[in-house]
Every structure is written in structure tokens, then in C-alpha cells.
Amino acid sequence: xxxxxxxxxxxxxxxxxxxxxxxxxxxxxxxxxxxxxxxxxxxxxxxxxxxxxxxxxxxxxxxxxxxxxxxxxxxxxxxxxxxxxxxxxxxxxxxxxxxxxxxxxxxxxxxxxxxxxxxxxxxxxxxxxxxxxxxxxxxxxxxxxxxxxxxxxx
Amino acid sequence: xxxxxxxxxxxxxxxxxxxxxxxxxxxxxxxxxxxxxxxxxxxxxxxxxxxxxxxxxxxxxxxxxxxxxxxxxxxxxxxxxxxxxxxxxxxxxxxxxxxxxxxxxxxxxxxxxxxxxxxxxxxxxxxxxxxxxxxxxxxxxxxxxxxxxxxxxxxxxxxxxxxxxxxxxxxxxxxxxxxxxxxxxxxxxxxxxxxxxxxxxxxxxxxxxxxxxxxxxxxxxxxxxxxxxxxxxxxxxxxxxxxxxxxxxxxxxxxxxxxxxxxxxxxxxxxxxxxxxxxxxxxxxxxxxxxxxxxxxxxxxxxxxxxxxxxxxxxxxxxxxxxxxxxxxxxxxxxxxxxxxxxxxxxxxxxxxxxxxxxxxxxxxxxxxxxxxxxxxxxxxxxxxxxxxxxxxxxxxxxxxxxxxxxxxxxxxxxxxxxx
Numbered sequence: 001x002x003x004x005x006x007x008x009x010x011x012x013x014x015x016x017x018x019x020x021x022x023x024x025x026x027x028x029x030x031x032x033x034x035x036x037x038x039x040x041x042x043x044x045x046x047x048x049x050x051x052x053x054x055x056x057x058x059x060x061x062x063x064x065x066x067x068x069x070x071x072x073x074x075x076x077x078x079x080x081x082x083x084x085x086x087x088x089x090x091x092x093x094x095x096x097x098x099x100x101x102x103x104x105x106x107x108x109x110x111x112x113x114x115x116x117x118x119x120x121x122x123x124x125x126x127x128x129x130x131x132x133x134x135x136x137x138x139x140x141x142x143x144x145x146x147x148x149x150x151x152x153x154x
Numbered sequence: 155x156x157x158x159x160x161x162x163x164x165x166x167x168x169x170x171x172x173x174x175x176x177x178x179x180x181x182x183x184x185x186x187x188x189x190x191x192x193x194x195x196x197x198x199x200x201x202x203x204x205x206x207x208x209x210x211x212x213x214x215x216x217x218x219x220x221x222x223x224x225x226x227x228x229x230x231x232x233x234x235x236x237x238x239x240x241x242x243x244x245x246x247x248x249x250x251x252x253x254x255x256x257x258x259x260x261x262x263x264x265x266x267x268x269x270x271x272x273x274x275x276x277x278x279x280x281x282x283x284x285x286x287x288x289x290x291x292x293x294x295x296x297x298x299x300x301x302x303x304x305x306x307x308x309x310x311x312x313x314x315x316x317x318x319x320x321x322x323x324x325x326x327x328x329x330x331x332x333x334x335x336x337x338x339x340x341x342x343x344x345x346x347x348x349x350x351x352x353x354x355x356x357x358x359x360x361x362x363x364x365x366x367x368x369x370x371x372x373x374x375x376x377x378x379x380x381x382x383x384x385x386x387x388x389x390x391x392x393x394x395x396x397x398x399x400x401x402x403x404x405x406x407x408x409x410x411x412x413x414x415x416x417x418x419x420x421x422x423x424x425x426x427x428x429x430x431x432x433x434x435x436x437x438x439x440x441x442x443x444x445x446x447x448x449x450x451x452x453x454x455x456x457x458x459x460x461x462x463x464x465x466x467x468x469x470x471x472x473x474x475x476x477x478x479x480x481x482x483x484x485x486x487x488x489x490x491x492x493x494x495x496x497x498x499x500x501x502x503x504x505x506x507x508x509x510x511x512x513x514x515x516x517x518x519x520x521x522x523x524x525x526x527x528x529x530x531x532x533x534x535x536x537x538x539x540x541x542x543x544x545x546x547x548x549x550x551x552x553x554x555x556x557x558x559x560x561x562x563x564x565x566x567x568x569x570x571x572x573x574x
Contacts (some may be wrong), residue, residue, distance in 0.1 A: 126396050
């Protein structure tokens, strides 16, 4: 079940579309935020609210890379390694995150502080290598700069 | 050339509606509304505007098809799912100049008699979502969106729909599926979206940059607009340059600027005085070019004559330190990850190509692997529902076409000379 505030937000979202089904993607975002990840309970809540069968909701949700299907760390490090970032050293940064923080692609640090997601181009190619931490963009990354940035996220 | 699309973006509050209006914003919308819709389409036709998403389809032609369909309501969708690797040209418009896009959409909505619009925004641009939502609220408040635009009874409603990390949703029918709350898998055409699009209604899907051209185009008129840049596909174009150049970034230049000029004049040449090895001119799906083939006008008509495509105008410059087998492998890893799985040649082919490239790069390549890559990619090319498979296959074919010895070196020497 969603709390009262989330319900209000979801009703507003629903009004943006001519039918309930079209609100599925935004509703999954709200569920992910409220439940922390798209757990069976989260899918149940979305399914009940929109009248979309659970199997359909899960089928759609698992198609998209940005929905989380296991509990994630408090901060999501989303590092791009696509070509523009790769040729400017993104692979070294992947190694750095592993060696310094024990953080591997798709994994979470033991203290639950960070999860790492390898991204397929985040549109910051002119300032590569780049990453998002949660909703914040960071560009022209170096090992030292990453260390500084991650200090800000507890 | 004065800046049209990136005008004023250095201003700290360029996204604010007051600031946009101070610099001439929202003057073309009332001008368009004072016309009849088909005359607005006629101006776009005179301007010769082509879609900036990658395919370069004539905008007026697409609009005429949707206009002619008797079904209502009609929908106008803005493709802001900028996902083609190397592309970051729409992001400055979305984040710094959102009202240019909103005004462009309101003008286009009027021309198409579309009463509803959505901006399909990629999930990876969270900042743009907040900026656009704020800008949309401002436009409603000032009467540039809503049920009675400019006091003339014109109706156009606009909302942001956030994608969730799927490259394929940049393909227009996949985008429509995703907006309807489904997996982003392309539809077979026909029917075309102009007749049966989102919610089974006539639908126009245009790119951010395309729609952002409308205020200027209507402001100066189609004939004057057609005099900018290449005669075959006029207008301003945002080129976004990444990789080994001195000054990477976004450059708004007349359509048809030479690739060589973009790299050497505007971007200051190759970083650190190193030697140029290869250029991908229009996003990762477009054919790679060797250094002796970059003296070509960057537009939709001329690039195919020079062995590549304009695509999204995303130039990726690679110097002599780059291993092209590794680049090709990374590209195929991307295509494999992003293949939607609907059709077999793409779903299986991208994975096979990635595996073969991976073993070559890791020094485990076998004799005949290069021909095997050509054979597998030949069985993907032209055999898929949407251009994702074609893009993947053509990446492999063109890297081999221009740089075959580098692939063969890897196999013969069982190692990569560049990345070790």
C-alpha cells in the first residue's frame, strides 16, 4: 500500500494520461522511491492501484535498466563506460572503485553506502568520463576527483 | 551565424520564462496562431526542415500525413530520449533553454491540430525533468499552454514522461509503446504512427532539436530559414564533439559544416598534438571514418555520399592511442545490452558479435574470425524490425572495412598492441 502523500502524487500522475496503463512507468518510479526497490510488495501496490496485472507490471518493470529489483545502497553511483568515456579512461575508474571501495558493477558496498551501476551513455560525452551519483552529474572525472565526490555522500 | 538553439544558454537563469521572453521568446507562437495550421506547415516545408533525431526525414511531409488523418485527438510527442552514445546535443536545450522547446511544441501542436503533447525524457536526465516541469508550469501560467492559448481558444496540453533506461525507446514506435506503459519494443510498420500512434491516434514524434527550430523558423519565415547552411537540408545544427580534441563540447553551426572544420577549427584539433586515428561522425551507430575521409559536409544528404551518416551529429574523435577492436567490442556490448529481444537476428546477432570481438581483443581470436564477424553481421543487416540491428551490424562492418589489419594483428599476435 502507498501512503497518503504518495497516493496523492499518483492520482496527479494518473490525470496526465488518457488511461491508467500509461501511468505504469511513472508509478513504478514512485513505488521504487517509496519501497526502496521494486519488491513484490511494490509491484502489488502498483498493480492494485492501476488495475494492471502483476505479471504485466513485472514484465514491463524488468525491461528497463533504471528500475531496481534488489535492495540498493543509500547512494547509487552510475558510471558511464561507453565509448566516449572509455577512451578517456572510464575503465580505470571502474578498477579504482573496485580497489578502493570494493565496489563492483551491480554490487553494493558492505556498509550499504554505495551501489555501482555501469551506464550506457549519460549524455555527458563532452566532459567525459562522467557519472551520476543519485540525481547529480559529475564530469571530467579522475580517481582523485571521484574520491572527493564520494566523500560527500554518506 | 547567430545562435538559435543555444542562444543565451550561458545566462545563469536562461531557463526562466521571464529571461526567455526578454530575449524575444514566445513571440513566434502568437504569430503562428494568427495563421491557419496548413500555412504553418507550408512554412516548414519552404524551410526544408529535416528531423534532427538521426534519420533526417522531411518534417513537413510527416506533419502533412498526420494532419490528413481524420482521427482525433492527435498527439505530438517530443523525443527527448537522447541515448545514442556520443550524443549530448539535446541536453543543453532541455536544461538551459526549455522554453524554446515548449514554444516549438506549442507551435507544432497548433500546426498539427494536436491538443496533447508529451516530452519523452530519458531517465538519465533527472535534472532536466525538474527544469522542464517548472518551465511547463510557467508556460501554463502565462497562457502559452492550456485551453485558451494566447486568448485565441487554441488548446495544447503538455506533460513530461520519464523513460527508465532503454536506448531502444529512442525509436519512435518503441517510444510510443513505452509511453503507453509497455516494454519499449518497436512495432512493425505500417501502420505508421502518423495514422496509428500513441493510444491508437495519429501521432507525430519529433526530436528536441527539431521542435526547437520552430520558433526561429516561424519568426523569420521559411524562405529566409532555407538560406542557412546546406541547400538540401538547411538550418542550424548542433554538433556535439567528444573524445580526443582540444575543446570538446556542443557547437551550433550551419548544417553542412565540414567534419574536418568541426574537429580542427572549432574544436582546436587533436588533443596534445597526437595523430588522428578514426572518427565516428554521428553517434556510435554511424559508420566510422579514417582520417583521410573526414573532409565531408556534415548533413543528411552529403554524409552518405562520403561513406557515413550524419545521425545525431555526435562526433567521437579517437587518437592513435585508441584500440579500435576494443571500441568495436564496447559498441557491441552496448548493442547487445540494448537489443529489445523482439527479433532474433538482433537479439542473437549482437551477442555473437560481442563474444567474437571479445575473444579477439583478449588475444584469443581464431583465424577466420574477421570473416565470421562479416558473415554474422551480414545476417543481421536489413533483417530486423528497427534500425538497432542495422546499427550494430554496420559498426562491425565499417570498422573492419577501414581497419581490418588491426583486427588481424590482434588475432595473429594473440594480443592487443595498444591496450596490452
